[in-house]
Structure formats: structure tokens, C-alpha cells
Amino acid sequence: MSNPNIQYRPDIDGLRALAVLGVVIYHAFPSLLPGGFVGVDVFFVISGYLIGTILLKSLAKDTFSFSDFYSRRIRRIFPALFVVLAFCLITGKLVLLDDEYRQLGKHVAAGATFIANFAFWSESGYFDTAAELKPLLHLWSLAIEEQFYLFWPLVLWGAWKLRANMLAVTIVIAIVSFAINITQINSNPVATFFLLPSRAWELLAGSILAWLALQGGGATERTQLRTLLDDLAGVLGLALIVWAMFFVHKSDAFPGWFALAPVTGAVLLIAAGPQARVNRFLLSNKPAVFIGLISFPLYLWHWPLLSFARIVQSDVLSREIRLAAVLLAIGLAWLTFKFIEPPFRSGNHRLGKVVALVSVMVMAGAIGYKGLISPKGVDEAETMALTKSYQTMALSKENCEKQFPDWTSITDNACRFQKESDNSVAIVGDSHAGQLFLGISEQLKPSEGVAVFSASCAAPYIDIATAQKDENAQKVRKGAYKLINRAYDYIIDDPKIKVVILAHLPNCSYQDATDMRNPANGDYKTALSDGMKRTFSALTQANKKVIVLLDNPYLPYDPAACAERPFRLTKNADHCSFPREQFDKNQPFTDYKSLVVAATKDFPQVKILDLSTKLCDENRCYLAKDGRLLYSDNSHLNFDGSRYVAPYLIDAIESNN
Structure with missing residues (x-):
């Protein structure tokens, strides 16, 4: 950053290089640097230090x-x-599908207005597989920095006007932010990762260092002891960052306590000063400084290139393509640094340049938000049908909430009633129960109706808690089994409900099921088996027809791979089907099927329905039928998929057998 209030330090550019290379390598070659994403935390400290220096000097x-x-x-x-x-925007117009294109528009608008972290927080986590298909995901960190720049000058200026101790104010806010980070990392991990309140302490660590450095007067006599301490600080700081890059993993509760390593490391390296050995010899050499100078545009360019390549290929990228994307990002970053940035960062007509830049950014945001990048190939009839489907889903949720108003406050899945009351069919389970609602509701007889009770990763069995080992999902799964119990109380007490379908994704309960009536028994198969028999008994005694659904095949890759795209970097393969044996060897599915078959031996009136017979033949399983994609992700059916399997389910519902 070129600013008259800051004395240029090449070692800080070298630190930027370390940070950006960590992020780039993590994104391109994650196995080489599993914790490279902590480079973002290093950037936060650098930004806090530089901005803190500017603000404190100018206020003084x-x-x-x-x-x-x-x-x-x-x-x-x-x-x-x-x-x-x-x-x-231009590349997306060439290579994205309609839904992807609409989502890109949303992300462009969020990126242009610096609220990308809120957009991605509302969608998913940073480490989700779907993250690879979001070309602007990396803008979450830029949004945090810009939000910090909005509030922090106001806070410091207010403290200065009130003659308050600015260091004390900074420390108190940093402590509060760190406390939010630590207390929320397990219960709200995605929000803790993406939002400023739990990240501000990292930037404030740099601001605290800026205050201390300015109070020290900048120049300090280089005694032998001081030189030794600076050298030790530099070595320790570098060691902490490198350790974090190699030994922190995406599965760890991050930021949490783990973020202390890169943040402390960055603070120590900056505090060590440009004369410390590590800073002078490693961080201030020409290659490091060069990468540091282009670090901002390199950060901006690298992820869209990798993401678009992944989208175009519809498959895991080869090392050669990933390496080419990184080299291209470096080239584009240099061109941006050399030709795009300089005219705006210096020279005359600064007000005019600011107005022009704000105008084009508003235009970019408007293009995304207003949908001027209109979806391609969607006719009016299809748009109206899609709108009607969403309206059906929204109304069914409202109907259920009249009976269960707290459902979505406990889990992130919705319960749905086709009619406010007098529904004849109930579907119980996790999101794989929810995916069946639209198709069945559209094709059932008008006199009937379907009610769906779905909770996050919940097995459809009484007093069986599943998927509890994932701490990041505790908020939406801890009480899921209680919702299932309440659903069965409602179903058993409602004489209008004649048929109950039990739907479940076996991955959710595989090696992770607990019988809440006997939690000491650690065998998940025994827990599931006992829960099945308990549930079958309760339902059959209530004269309900019971159908246990064996789930649709889990896909070995993202279903977008099935779509025809304008071009690919390498030869295309058939991604609209995959070998049947690949599904048949899926251990969670085979284990679950065996448990269901064994449990139903004692309940011959309970029917088993296998969705794979509808989606697979003897040799292959299919992602698409009749030219329509049936999946929305690796495991869930989309609206077309729900409609496709509905007749099969309705035949079983209406059968007298």
C-alpha cells in the first residue's frame, strides 16, 4: 500500500507473498499444504497493522x-x-448453466457491495464440495476487510474525539471478538468463519501492534539484545505460520484457537522489523517482494480461474490444468498490477477517478442483482412452472408451521403439509424425505394429501439420534430425533393418515447412530435395528401401512458433470450415468439395506421399496432421464427427479398389498 503515512517495508510485501502463496497452493494443491488457507488470517493482521498505522498517525x-x-x-x-x-460475468455467460448463472449474478452483486461473506454464510461452508463451483467464493475475506474499514475508523475517531485511551478501546473490542470466536466456533461454525464479529480480533491484533510501534517512536537503538530478540521473534513468527499451513486442516474447528498460530506468527514477523534475519533474507528478497506486490490481484484472479476450470471440466482437475491456472493467475495479476491499478492509485483527478470507480462497481452490482445477465434458454412456460413449484413448497411449509411452529428453529429442514389437515400420506426422515414432497403432492389424488416430516440427517426411527459426530452441524441435528418422535406422535394420533413412508440417506447413520433409550450401547447397527423394530411396531399397531424406502443412488460426482457445456479443456466423458456396481459397493447403502431386510422379517406387513430399481438398470445408474437432470447434488433429487420417482411411490401407496 502506497501511503505517505507509512514507511515502505519490503519484508511486509514478503509476508504478503507467504500469505497469498499459502492460499493459492491450498486451493490448487490442497494435499501439499492442507492449512494454506490460514494465509487469509495473515492478510488480516497485515491489513490491521497498515490501516491502524495510517489512522493513528493521522489522528495524532x-x-x-x-x-x-x-x-x-x-x-x-x-x-x-x-x-x-x-x-x-463474461466467462459465466459462456460456460455456466442457468441456475449457476443466476447464482453468479447474486455473488457478483454481493462482491461489488462487500457483503459476500453474508451471501456465502447463508449458502454453505467454505470447505463444502460445492464451494469449488463458486468462482467468487474467495471474496468473503475482502468483504470482512472492507466492513472493518467501515466501522474501525469511526471507532478510533470517536475514541480520539472523546479523549479515550485508543489502545484500551482496541484491546477490549479484540477480546470481545476473540471470545465470540471461541464460544461460537462449535455451535455456529459457518457464521464464525465468515462474519466480522468473530474475525475482527485478527485485524485488531495488527492495529494493536501499530499502536505499540508508534508509541515506540519507530526507531530503536539496535543493541545486541534487541537484535537477538528481533531475530527470535522472526524465526518464531515464521515457524508458527508454516506450522499452521502444514498442520491445521479444514476439518479442524477454524478459526477457533487454531487461528492464534498464524495471527501470532504474523504479529511477531511484523514486530521483528525489517532488520531481523528472517525478514531481511527471506521476506525481503526480490522474488518474495514481487509476489507480495501482486498479492492482491493474484488473490482475486487465482480462485475464479480454478473454479471455472473445475466447472468446465465437470470433474476433478488434473495437476497440469491446476498448474496452468496458477501460472495464468500470476500473469494476469502482474498485468493488473502493472496496467490496471497504477492509473487509479496516483496522479491527478482523484475525485473523478473515485466517482468513476464507484459508478462501475455499482453497475456491476446492478447487473448481478437485477438479473441483466438473464438466464439462457429458459422459456416463459418453464419459468412459470418453476415459480409454481416454489410457491407450492412455500405454502406447504406454512401449512405445517401452523402445527409445528418451532420446527425450523430446531433443524434446517422443513416440515410440509400439502393440506392444513386431513393428509392421507406421511413421509418421515431426513432431507431425502423432503425431496419427495413435490412429485407426490402433484400426482396424488385430489382427495388425498401428503405430509412430510424431515429433520437434518435424521433416521426415521423412534428415539434414534443420528449424525451427531459432526460438531459443525450440532445446532441442526442435536434435536432432530426429538422432532421425529413428535412427528410419529402426530401421525399415530391422526386417523386420516393411512400410509407412512420412511426415507433416509444411509450416509447419515453409517457408524453414527445412538439409541437414546440405551445410549450406552455403542453399536450403531444394533441401535438402528432396535429403532426400526420399535417404529414398525408402533405404526402397525396404529393400523398404518408402512413403506421403508431404500434410497436413490449416491452419485460419485457432481450432477452438473452431466450437463452439456459449450467447451471443455479435455475430451468429455459420459457423466450422465455410472456403473451399477459402483453403487452396489457403497457400504453405507448396503449395510442399511441389510438392516432393513432383517428388521422387516418380524413385520411382514412392512413393505420395502427400492428407488434404485427406478434409477438404475442391471448395468448402470442414471443421473438424467428423457433429457432432464434428476439430481440437484450428489445425493438429492431435484424437482424433476421428485416427479420422476413419484409414480413408483404412488403405486406402492395405493397398492392393496
Whole structure:
């Protein structure tokens, strides 16, 4: 950052290089650097330090200006960001499917307005498989920085006006932020990862260091002891960052306590000063400084290139393609640094440049938000049908909430009633119960109706808790089995419900099922078996027809791989089907089927329905039928998939056998 209030330090550019290379290597070759994503935390500390220095110096001199501060930020951030957003819009128009294109528009709008972290928080986690298909996912960190830049100058300026101790204010807010991080990392892991309140302490660590450095006067006599301490700080700081990059994993509760390593490491390296050995010899060498200088555009470019390549290929990228994407990102970053950024960061007509940059960024956001990048190939009839489907889903949720108003406060799955009351069919289970609602509701007789009770990863059995080992999902799964119990109380007490379908994704209960009536028994198969028999007994005694559903095949790759795209980087393969034996060897599915078959021997009136017979033949399983994709992700059927299997289910519902 070029600013008259800051003395240039090449070692900080070297630290930027370490941070950005960690992120790039993690994204391109995660097995080489499993914790490379902590480079973002290093960036936060650097940003906090530099911005803190600017603010504290200008406040001390009584020269601080909000307009000057934000003008510099706009001229620093907007040029490269706009170019990358424009690239994504153009490339997306060429290679994305309709749904992907609409989602990109949303992400462009969020990126242009610096709320991308909120957008991605609402969708999923940073480490989800679907993250690879979001070309602007990386803008979450830029959004956090810009949100920090909005509130932190106001806080410091207010403290300065009130003659408050700015260091004390900074420390208190940092402690509060760190406490939010630690207390929320298990119960709200996605929000803790993506949102400023739990991340601000990382930037404030840099601001605290800036205050201490300024109070020290900048120049300190280089005694032997001071030199030794600086060298030790540099070595320890580098060791902490490198350790985190190699030994922190995406499965760890991050940021949490783990983020202390890269944050402390960055603080120590900056505090060590440019004369420390590590800083002088490793961080200040020309290659490191070069990468540091282009680190911002490199960060912006690398992920869209990798993501679009992954989308185009519809498969895991080869090492050669990933390496080519990284090299291309470096080239584009240099061109951006050399030709795009300089005209805006210096020279005359600064106000005009700011106005122009804000205008084009607003335009980019409007293009995404207003849908000017309109979906391709969607006719009016199909759009109306899709709208009607969503309306049906929304109304059914409202109907159920009249009976179960707290359902979605306990889990992230909805319960749905086709009619407010007098539904004749109930489907109980996890999201794989929920996926069946639309097709059945459209094709059942008008006099009938379907009610769906779905809870996150819940097995459809009384007093059986499943999928509890994933701490990141505890909030939506801890009480899921209680919802299933309440559903059965309702079903058994309602004489109008004649048929009950039990639907479940076996991956959710595989080696992770607990019988809440006998939690000491650690055998998940025994727990599931006892739960099945308990549930079959309760339902058959209530004169309900019971159908246990064996689930649709789990896909070995993302269903978008089945779609025809304008071009690929390598020769295309058939991704609209896969070998049947690949599904037959799926251990969670085979184990679950064996348990169901064994449990129903004591309940011959309970029927088993296997969805794979509808979606597979003897040799292959299919993602699409009649030219329509049937899956929305690796395991869930989309609306067309729900409609496709509905006749098969309705035949079983209406059968007298």
C-alpha cells in the first residue's frame, strides 16, 4: 500500500507473498499444504497493522479525513476487483448453466457491495464440495476487510474525539471478538468463519501492534539484545505460520484457537522489523517482494480461474490444468498490477477517478442483482412452472408451521403439509424425505394429501439420534430425533393418515447412530435395528401401512458433470450415468439395506421399496432421464427427479398389498 503515512517495508510485501502463496497452493494443491488457507488470517493482521498505522498517525497529527481515507481504499480495491468481476460475468455467460448463472449474478452483486461473506454464510461452508463451483467464493475475506474499514475508523475517531485511551478501546473490542470466536466456533461454525464479529480480533491484533510501534517512536537503538530478540521473534513468527499451513486442516474447528498460530506468527514477523534475519533474507528478497506486490490481484484472479476450470471440466482437475491456472493467475495479476491499478492509485483527478470507480462497481452490482445477465434458454412456460413449484413448497411449509411452529428453529429442514389437515400420506426422515414432497403432492389424488416430516440427517426411527459426530452441524441435528418422535406422535394420533413412508440417506447413520433409550450401547447397527423394530411396531399397531424406502443412488460426482457445456479443456466423458456396481459397493447403502431386510422379517406387513430399481438398470445408474437432470447434488433429487420417482411411490401407496 502506497501511503505517505507509512514507511515502505519490503519484508511486509514478503509476508504478503507467504500469505497469498499459502492460499493459492491450498486451493490448487490442497494435499501439499492442507492449512494454506490460514494465509487469509495473515492478510488480516497485515491489513490491521497498515490501516491502524495510517489512522493513528493521522489522528495524532489531526490530519485525519474520512473522505481521504475512503478515497484511498476505493482507488486501491476497486480497479482490480471490477476487472475480475467483469471477467466472471463474461466467462459465466459462456460456460455456466442457468441456475449457476443466476447464482453468479447474486455473488457478483454481493462482491461489488462487500457483503459476500453474508451471501456465502447463508449458502454453505467454505470447505463444502460445492464451494469449488463458486468462482467468487474467495471474496468473503475482502468483504470482512472492507466492513472493518467501515466501522474501525469511526471507532478510533470517536475514541480520539472523546479523549479515550485508543489502545484500551482496541484491546477490549479484540477480546470481545476473540471470545465470540471461541464460544461460537462449535455451535455456529459457518457464521464464525465468515462474519466480522468473530474475525475482527485478527485485524485488531495488527492495529494493536501499530499502536505499540508508534508509541515506540519507530526507531530503536539496535543493541545486541534487541537484535537477538528481533531475530527470535522472526524465526518464531515464521515457524508458527508454516506450522499452521502444514498442520491445521479444514476439518479442524477454524478459526477457533487454531487461528492464534498464524495471527501470532504474523504479529511477531511484523514486530521483528525489517532488520531481523528472517525478514531481511527471506521476506525481503526480490522474488518474495514481487509476489507480495501482486498479492492482491493474484488473490482475486487465482480462485475464479480454478473454479471455472473445475466447472468446465465437470470433474476433478488434473495437476497440469491446476498448474496452468496458477501460472495464468500470476500473469494476469502482474498485468493488473502493472496496467490496471497504477492509473487509479496516483496522479491527478482523484475525485473523478473515485466517482468513476464507484459508478462501475455499482453497475456491476446492478447487473448481478437485477438479473441483466438473464438466464439462457429458459422459456416463459418453464419459468412459470418453476415459480409454481416454489410457491407450492412455500405454502406447504406454512401449512405445517401452523402445527409445528418451532420446527425450523430446531433443524434446517422443513416440515410440509400439502393440506392444513386431513393428509392421507406421511413421509418421515431426513432431507431425502423432503425431496419427495413435490412429485407426490402433484400426482396424488385430489382427495388425498401428503405430509412430510424431515429433520437434518435424521433416521426415521423412534428415539434414534443420528449424525451427531459432526460438531459443525450440532445446532441442526442435536434435536432432530426429538422432532421425529413428535412427528410419529402426530401421525399415530391422526386417523386420516393411512400410509407412512420412511426415507433416509444411509450416509447419515453409517457408524453414527445412538439409541437414546440405551445410549450406552455403542453399536450403531444394533441401535438402528432396535429403532426400526420399535417404529414398525408402533405404526402397525396404529393400523398404518408402512413403506421403508431404500434410497436413490449416491452419485460419485457432481450432477452438473452431466450437463452439456459449450467447451471443455479435455475430451468429455459420459457423466450422465455410472456403473451399477459402483453403487452396489457403497457400504453405507448396503449395510442399511441389510438392516432393513432383517428388521422387516418380524413385520411382514412392512413393505420395502427400492428407488434404485427406478434409477438404475442391471448395468448402470442414471443421473438424467428423457433429457432432464434428476439430481440437484450428489445425493438429492431435484424437482424433476421428485416427479420422476413419484409414480413408483404412488403405486406402492395405493397398492392393496
